[in-house]
Amino acid sequence: MASQQPARPAAPAPRPTRRSEKSRRAIYDAALALVVEAGYPRTTIEGIAARAGVGKQTIYRWWPSKAEVLMEAFLDLAGHPPRDAAQEPSAIPDTGDLAADLKAVLRATVDELKDPRFDAPSRALAAEGLVDEALGRQYVAKLLEPSLQLYVQRLRSAQEAGDLRPDLDPRIALELFVSPLAQRWLQHTGPITYAYTDTLVDYALYGLAPRSR
Amino acid sequence: MASQQPARPAAPAPRPTRRSEKSRRAIYDAALALVVEAGYPRTTIEGIAARAGVGKQTIYRWWPSKAEVLMEAFLDLAGHPPRDAAQEPSAIPDTGDLAADLKAVLRATVDELKDPRFDAPSRALAAEGLVDEALGRQYVAKLLEPSLQLYVQRLRSAQEAGDLRPDLDPRIALELFVSPLAQRWLQHTGPITYAYTDTLVDYALYGLAPRSR
The missing domain is CATH 1.10.10.60 (Homeodomain-like)
Structure with a gap:
């Protein structure tokens, strides 16, 4: 680490x-x-x-x-998912199928968010970050934003491959499927399932408005 | 109230x-x-x-x-936006232009989230709701979900009008533009502007993948 x-x-x-x-x-x-x-x-x-x-x-x-101790403890925790201790945080896979790749990584995130070893300390730190702005910004800069940048990289390669509209901002685009999951997890606004995150990816990629064919 | x-x-x-x-x-x-x-x-x-x-x-x-005192105080606060004390929380306007209606209500939400009279107490209550699950569920049931149901109503009428894919679940669809704003506000993950919320609506409605024309 x-x-x-x-x-x-x-x-x-x-x-x-x-x-x-x-x-x-x-x-x-x-x-x-x-x-x-x-x-x-x-x-x-x-x-x-x-x-x-x-x-x-x-x-x-x-x-x-x-704060520094806790940030490092979290980075360590996030870098060692319990289901596969050898796994390192890394780029989102690029199989050439953007929807499948995003669904796979969001399903892994669902597993992580439901794991009490991750959930309880992450929630405690996130809660304090809401009201302690300095801690919150450190939490975002060290823990949250680096993982969001992995999505930015994957979305950029999708733009190069023509799978994503070339004019869109990947940093905003990723929020359409990442933020809903984050809010459901943080605020208990709804159930977190694979079906839910799959649906988010489909809605985000193909849009809510009907497509003329 | x-x-x-x-x-x-x-x-x-x-x-x-x-x-x-x-x-x-x-x-x-x-x-x-x-x-x-x-x-x-x-x-x-x-x-x-x-x-x-x-x-x-x-x-x-x-x-x-x-908790009950605070919930009522918040409901009262949310029902009396500072810019227009006579305004009551109500349905999202339906002008027939879904994108314009959603952009207008999200711009009003941006104004509210940036108002210190709303921001500070909402943030304190939301933070506690992250770690106190009973309080969190009350916060969601009494304050958050009723406002999300206004989006559900507007999205349902858009489905009837043919402006939204008939097969999609409005309760999930609304999260594509509401949750990103909520996360940026709560966690300071990025700036909150009208341009940002306008972009969220466009991305959500028309999709991230290219449309064949």
Whole structure:
């Protein structure tokens, strides 16, 4: 996993490779568990350290704030889906069938959103991001936007292949099928199923208005 | 404003008309202000009463919980847009031009989402609804879903007029342009402008894939 620590030109941050892997794992697990149990505002570096069985200076040496610890814990979580621990976050497949590729990745997202190990901490962090704008922007910049950019890449290649209207903005286009799933998950506005995400892809690609044939 | 209290067959709830309008207004204002300043968990009936200058029994007589007070305060807020105090929440206009009607109502929503009087309390309540599932479901049932049903009605009449594919589910279709705006607002994932919501409507109605002409 890439380090998310900001570069410090004068005194470079310690490399993650120098961290004890066992401590790092214990710290991530403690941070994710605490944010679920106590909520973000009551999660502290001290609490994470106590639960992880490390000194709090160990945490401060590697991360400047609890927000940074949690962001890295989430990046780690998102990079290791429980169904396939070897899987890395990567580009959306391009089989040449745009609808099929989007449906496949959204079905995988449905699985992830329904997994309690992902759902509970993600929800706690997202909730705090709604009212703590600085945290929210960090959440978006580090966790959400990079995954949305994978859709941008796939939609751009679809434009090159002539499968997508050449004049549209991929960054907006992806929201037609990604945001409805996000809202149903976050706000419990409706059930989340494969049939639902398949339908979103079909509606978005082919439009709600009738096509003249 | 219609009462949102659940019907109690044995002992009907007091009618809103019996409430002192001045006290009701003071209680709504206090509840909205407190949820912004202190957050939902630290907002109490006692705090609302103190700020509104009423006894807490006055509040308990009319509302069973702080959640109910806040829901009614929001319904009142949503029913009185600041730009036109006489406007009531109502059906989406049907001028016969579906794209124009949807763009107009989404532009009005952009105005509302950018109004601090609406934004701050709505955001606080939505954030708590993410982690407090009972509150979240109440928020959706009383505040969100009724406004989404106005889109369902407009989309159904568009289906009857032949402006929308007859086979599609209006409740899912509306999410293609409503959810992206909701996510940008809630999570600060991108700017909210008229041009953006106009684009969402065009993309949703006419599809992302090229149309054969």
